[in-house]
Amino acid sequence: MTFKTKFTITLFAFVLAFSSCNTEDVAEQNADEAALSTNKEVNASTSKVGVCSEVPGWASQNGGTTGGGTSAETAVTTYAQLKSAIENTAVKVIKVSGTITVSARISFQNQTGKTIYGTSGARIVSTNQTKDGSGIIYFKGCKNIIIRNLIFEGPGAYDTDGWDNATLDNCQNVWVDHCEFRDGVDGNFDIKNKSDFITVSYTKFTYLKAPKAGGSGGSDDHRYSNLIGSSDSATADRGTFRITFARCWWASGCKERMPRVRFGKVHIINSYFNSSVSNKCIAAGFEANIKVENNVFENVKTPIELMTGLTAVTVTSGNVFTNTSGNKAGKNTAFTPPYSIVTLAASAVKSDVSAGAGATFSGNTCGSF
Structure with a gap:
């Protein structure tokens, strides 16, 4: 050659x-x-780690949500320390470690720019099932709050007209990310009273304890997970409750309210519903405006309940219903979200959410989309 x-x-x-x-x-x-790319279906998990500025959903609006940012951390391991850090407006980042049992519900009021997060396995626990003594944390009048990587554990459902594990009351720009809410007395996590610009991402809702019957509220099985809006007559809520549930998991034991919505513009996207004891999942109540996009409903009853007085429910063609019964259809045309969010194809939702939802991080690590 x-x-x-x-x-x-x-x-x-x-x-x-x-x-x-x-x-x-x-x-x-x-x-x-x-x-x-935004609003484009992908077939595998696209969640990334470490980009805290990329808040998904409604919490990205109205100036965005940053919490306490990179402020110095205050570490807590006891109820007294936790209560003190929450009530101290100068504390901007709280690191929770271990299991903390609350002796009384903690009031988190009138604060701006704060993060509370857990290290691996961190739990905040309540064992009180009474009307006045139940509940873990009550957020009221707060803005720009991040709650991440925490397990909120109640004593089990008991209809005493008691309290939820956590409640947002007139709060704006809150990002709840990679948390787990389990076994609340009245509910797991409720949002009410003009709260707005909320994102709940990669969060798990479940009931692991049997419900206690015979409560004064009248329900023998009050495993009702998430209520948005407290009353049809609370018309001051109009124009608020802009909430995104993205890659969340309504898991075993949830009976109803996954969520139940009044008034709000609520976007439920890439979430997984598989509670075999369910009566109903998403419930569209008075003036509810809900977009249901690329979710998986598996072994549940009534994936979509259309209640009297709703505004609109759009159930996109990307949702998957496996071994379900009851209504799956929407009504009228729901709102179009003003933000962009990476959307998983429904075929990828079950594996992504069941692996990633809950307090699965090691600390204050951001899971962006």
Whole structure:
């Protein structure tokens, strides 16, 4: 073989290799861009770690949600320390470790720019099932709050007209991320009284304890997870309750209210419903405006309940219903969210959410989309 022939072959091989590498680089770049593109379906998990500025959903609006940011942390391991840190407006980041049992519901009031998060396995627990003594944390009049990587554990459902594990009351710009709410007395996590611009992401709702019957409220099984809006007559709530539930999991034991909505513009996207004891899942109440997008409903009853006086429910074609009974259809045309959010194809939702929802991080690590 002549030198010229050898050189030609070598040059051709080099060009071919360069072209192949360049093609792979372009393909990788295109894949990255596709994963980051807005409102575009993808077939695998796209959640990333470490980009705290990328708040998904409604909490990204109205100036955004940053919590306490990079402020110095205050570490707590006891009820007294937790209560003190929550009530101290100068404390901007609270790190919870271990299991803290609350002796009375903690009031988290009138604060702006604060983060409360848990280290791996951190739990805040209540064992009180009475009307006045139940509940864990009550957020009222707060703005720009982040709650992350915490387990809120109640003593089990008991209809004494008691309190939820956590309640947002007239709060704005709150991001609840990678938490678990289990076994609340009245409910797991409720949102009321003009609260607005809320995102709940990668959060798990469940009941692991049997409900206690015979409460004064009248229900023998009050495993009702999430209530949005307290009354049809609370018309001051109109124009608020802009809430996103993204990649959440209504898991075993949830009976109803996943969620039950009044007034709000609520976006439920890429979430997983698989409680086999369910009576109903998403309930559209008075003036509710709900977009139900690319979720998975599995082994549940009445995925969508259309109640009297609703505004609209849009159930997109991307939802999956497996072994369900009862209504699956919407009514009228719901709102269009003003934000962009990466959307999983429904085929990827079950594996992504069941692996990622709940207090699955090691601390104050951000899970953006």
